[in-house]
Amino acid sequence: MPEAGKISPGQLLALLFFAVFPTSLVFLPGAATKIAQQDSWLTFVLLTLWGMLSASLQSTLAQRFPQKTIIQYAPLVLGKWLGKLAAFAVIFFFFTVNLFVIRQFAEFIVNTFMSRTPLAVFIFASVVLSTWTVFLGLEVLARANEVLFPLTLFVLVFIFAFSLPDLDLKKLLPLFENGPLPVVKSTYPGLLFFSEFFVVNLLFPFLNQPAQGQKTALKAAAWVGILHVLSTITILAVFGPALTARFLCPFLDLARYISLAGIVERQEALVATVWVFAGVLKVTLYFYSTALSLAQLLGLKSYHPLIFPLAAVFIFLPLFIFQSIPQLCTLLEEKTSPLLTPISFGLPLLLLVAAALRRQRE
Amino acid sequence: MKKTALLVCLFTLVFLCGCWDRRELNEVAFIAVAGIDQAPAEKLRLTGQIVLPRQLLSPSPAGGTSTGGKEKAFILATAEGETALEANRNLIKELGRRVYWDHNRVIIIGERLARQGIAPFLDIFVRTPEARLRTLLVVAKEAEIEELLAAEEKLDPNLAKTLENALHWRRASGKIKDVDLKEFLELMGTEGSDPVASAVTLQDKTLTFAGTAVFKKDKLVGWLSDFETQGFLYAVGKKPGGIITTSFPDGEKVVLELTRAKSKIIPEMKKNKVSFIIRTSAEGRFRETHGSANPTELANWSLLEKEMAAKMEKQIKAAVDKAQGLGADIFGLGEVLHRKDPKAWKTLKENWAEIYPTVEVKVKVTARLREHGVLRAPVVPR
Numbered sequence: 043m044p045e046a047g048k049i050s051p052g053q054l055l056a057l058l059f060f061a062v063f064p065t066s067l068v069f070l071p072g073a074a075t076k077i078a079q080q081d082s083w084l085t086f087v088l089l090t091l092w093g094m095l096s097a098s099l100q101s102t103l104a105q106r107f108p109q110k111t112i113i114q115y116a117p118l119v120l121g122k123w124l125g126k127l128a129a130f131a132v133i134f135f136f137f138t139v140n141l142f143v144i145r146q147f148a149e150f151i152v153n154t155f156m157s158r159t160p161l162a163v164f165i166f167a168s169v170v171l172s173t174w175t176v177f178l179g180l181e182v183l184a185r186a187n188e189v190l191f192p193l194t195l196f197v198l199v200f201i202f203a204f205s206l207p208d209l210d211l212k213k214l215l216p217l218f219e220n221g222p223l224p225v226v227k228s229t230y231p232g233l234l235f236f237s238e239f240f241v242v243n244l245l246f247p248f249l250n251q252p253a254q255g256q257k258t259a260l261k262a263a264a265w266v267g268i269l270h271v272l273s274t275i276t277i278l279a280v281f282g283p284a285l286t287a288r289f290l291c292p293f294l295d296l297a298r299y300i301s302l303a304g305i306v307e308r309q310e311a312l313v314a315t316v317w318v319f320a321g322v323l324k325v326t327l328y329f330y331s332t333a334l335s336l337a338q339l340l341g342l343k344s345y346h347p348l349i350f351p352l353a354a355v356f357i358f359l360p361l362f363i364f365q366s367i368p369q370l371c372t373l374l375e376e377k378t379s380p381l382l383t384p385i386s387f388g389l390p391l392l393l394l395v396a397a398a399l400r401r402q403r404e
Numbered sequence: 405m406k407k408t409a410l411l412v413c414l415f416t417l418v419f420l421c422g423c424w425d426r427r428e429l430n431e432v433a434f435i436a437v438a439g440i441d442q443a444p445a446e447k448l449r450l451t452g453q454i455v456l457p458r459q460l461l462s463p464s465p466a467g468g469t470s471t472g473g474k475e476k477a478f479i480l481a482t483a484e485g486e487t488a489l490e491a492n493r494n495l496i497k498e499l500g501r502r503v504y505w506d507h508n509r510v511i512i513i514g515e516r517l518a519r520q521g522i523a524p525f526l527d528i529f530v531r532t533p534e535a536r537l538r539t540l541l542v543v544a545k546e547a548e549i550e551e552l553l554a555a556e557e558k559l560d561p562n563l564a565k566t567l568e569n570a571l572h573w574r575r576a577s578g579k580i581k582d583v584d585l586k587e588f589l590e591l592m593g594t595e596g597s598d599p600v601a602s603a604v605t606l607q608d609k610t611l612t613f614a615g616t617a618v619f620k621k622d623k624l625v626g627w628l629s630d631f632e633t634q635g636f637l638y639a640v641g642k643k644p645g646g647i648i649t650t651s652f653p654d655g656e657k658v659v660l661e662l663t664r665a666k667s668k669i670i671p672e673m674k675k676n677k678v679s680f681i682i683r684t685s686a687e688g689r690f691r692e693t694h695g696s697a698n699p700t701e702l703a704n705w706s707l708l709e710k711e712m713a714a715k716m717e718k719q720i721k722a723a724v725d726k727a728q729g730l731g732a733d734i735f736g737l738g739e740v741l742h743r744k745d746p747k748a749w750k751t752l753k754e755n756w757a758e759i760y761p762t763v764e765v766k767v768k769v770t771a772r773l774r775e776h777g778v779l780r781a782p783v784v785p786r
Binding site for chain 2: 153154155156157158159212215216219281282284285288295298299301304307308
């Protein structure tokens with residue numbers, strides 16, 4: 043197998059957390075509020091359930107084949123050619139998600155902090171950094187995630203705590219003003235983000251305690267979901283739905299708005315810090331997943347020969363296939379969910395049903 | 405091998421030497437207070453207090469008794485343009501530096517511009533990543549921006565500091581409403597509420613707060629006096645305070661201080677007709693008497709509590725009447741109804757502009773006095 047490393051359940055938790063969290067927190071609260079108004083925190087309650095469902099589906103499937111990645115067991119379940127097709131879809135998923143993540147990462151920095159620096163600089167920097175990490179293997183990436191996970195939690199709690207003086211929970215009323223429909227509708231862009239726990243299908247065989255796998259995946263989904271709900275409640279209670287829906291990235295504005303006795307001010311630097319490492323972690327994870335799954339599909343002994351070509355693609359494609367930030371946002375709001383959720387949710391469901399019918403298990 | 409590694413390291417240094425977006429202190433100008441108003445020929449005039457870091461560093465910027473008058477800690481710069489952004493960039497022509505908005509604390513809007521509507525001009529102050537939603541928003545009342553910004557500073561090295569300090573003491577003053585960009589934009593962007601901003605004016609060459617500017621959405625429509633501002637703050641202010649002058653029935657003047665107040669606005673629907681009750685419960689402190697009646701006698705004490713409630717009711721009512729007269733829903737009555745009874749709001753919101761001025765608003769205040777200072781009986785000559 044191209045990867046010999048082992049990871050602990052704690053590391054898997056962090057990996058799965060960062061597989062979803064960074065880009066979704068930046069993008070989703072604003073997008074959901076646009077549709078659901080003051081009910082958008084309920085959107086994330088729904089999405090939490092969706093995330094837990096997705097995580098439990100993925101891990102149930104992975105547990106059937108604890109020694110194999112999805113690329114390896116798909117042909118066993120679906121037959122050689124269909125299996126290869128499924129493996130190809132999986133690679134397409136990791137690859138496409140990564141294109142979006144890389145561009146989002148760079149766009150965020152350029153639009154909020156460093157407007158005079160070219161986008162290419164951040165794309166280049168993030169991909170180069172992740173190339174090095176992918177080169178070093180899964181264990182290194184897992185340890186980086188493990189270290190930065192508590193730090194991220196700390197920053198979030200810090201921002202919640204210092205937003206308390208500006209909180210006005212009345213702004214969350216009235217509940218279900220236009221019925222539950224807008225809330226359901228506004229989960230649409232989030233469907234993809236909250237099914238990105240899909241990577242567990244690739245990481246599961248490297249877990250040193252496979253028995254803990256499912257619990258860990260569910261835990262990760264719960265963490266991600268609850269933090270989104272809390273963030274959105276805080277954002278809404280500070281800014282109200284009218285302003286929140288107008289912000290590019292409401293969470294950043296929340297951090298910027300913090301002011302405590304004129305001493306604790308402008309905490310956006312904290313958000314920027316978390317964004318930079320969390321963004322790079324997500325890029326690295328999807329880079330790694332693309333490389334590993336491609337190597338397994340091609341039957342290579344090591345994924346190392348694939349790293350540099352992939353890095354070149356990851357630098358150039360995000361620069362050229364996206365033209366502008368409104369285009370990127372529209373794609374994320376309308377197109378990515380129908381394109382990629384069938385792979386991240388539909389495919390595992392299909393595999394699980396097929397494996398159950400054929401009573402396959404390892 | 406080692407040599408190559410060393411060379412690579414050295415080569416890397418070239419790219420590690422700094423940040424693309426760096427801005428050196430001597431290349432930019434920090435604006436601390438920005439004023440915008442209309443200029444002739446459909447142009448906007450942007451006037452800014454540009455900080456002189458040198459002066460801020462000197463040991464006692466505002467103090468000292470130098471004979472030639474103290475040196476100012478800022479300079480004024482003015483530029484015109486068709487938009488605020490153009491005016492801002494035109495400042496470069498005059499200053500030779502780009503103006504940096506990160507440290508802008510206050511935006512003063514000229515009265516002419518405010519009456520016209522300020523939404524088109526606020527966009528840039530929120531869109532640019534440098535700007536902050538904590539920036540204070542004030543309106544110049546009966547004064548030109550240039551005069552206001554050139555006003556004599558009394559204690560602080562610049563105007564931004566003075567305004568911020570005044571806001572720090574707003575509870576003691578009781579007559580200042582602090583409004584930042586976020587609050588203004590939020591209320592402006594919400595159906596069923598209208599924003600306000602603090603008004604400032606020029607008095608004997610000094611800038612001073614002068615009540616509250618009332619907006620209808622983004623257009624200035626009138627002013628609340630100090631008296632009405634107090635009433636407004638009792639009802640919707642965050643932690644209101646301030647002193648309340650009233651009297652015993654025999655006409656002896658007494659002064660009470662408001663220490664705590666909590667208000668609730670309750671909508672009531674009756675046969676498709678909406679009315680509101682503003683319920684305020686206040687706590688206060690006895691501060692001063694000009695007469696001989698002893699406030700600590702319980703009969704007097706409860707009499708004073710009633711007087712306090714009555715005065716507060718009068719002030720809140722005055723603010724409500726003024727706001728309804730101006731057609732500006734600054735108490736957010738529409739939004740209160742929206743939150744409490746969204747169905748009723750849906751039927752009323754189309755015509756809210758016509759309904760609001762005629763809506764019945766009742767005011768009910770209950771007041772409790774808790775302390776009276778270290779005198780048990782007033783000091784009186786015998």
